[in-house]
Amino acid sequence: MILKNITSIEKQTVTMQGAEKVQMQLLCGPADGCPTFAMRKFIVAPGGCTPKHQHDYEHEVLILSGEGVVFGNEKEQPIKPGDVLYVPANELHQFRNTAGIPLQFICLVPAFVHQPGAPQPVAVNCACDPAPTK
Secondary structure: OOOOOHHHOOOEEOOOOOOEEEEEEEEEOHHHOOOOEEEEEEEEEEEEEOOEEEOOOOEEEEEEEOOEEEEEOOEEEEEOOOOEEEEOOOOOEEEEEOOOOOEEEEEEEEHHHHOOOOOOOEEEEOOOOOOOOO
């Protein structure tokens, strides 16, 4: 067993094209001996967002604090603390902070995502602007 405290884990700036005001903490992953899953915490500052992107693996998300919108299934939906999301593989998705405090969430992905040479997500839209309404 490995025990760490979240306050001791380095925050990394997300540099993926289109990410704005996003940091990530790798809470546990391959470096900790995790063979199957990696647990990450994302912090999206007010006005920030992840790019609209997709990848060939699923992930599960738990919203911890803040508020925002998530884009998925070709629409936006509001998100708040306590919301749980399942994002299927290859679904185009984005998280956007619409509040005045950081949007923080836990995200689970396959451990291989954090191995050297892992395939990178494909960003298809790099704007933090709201999705156009239909």
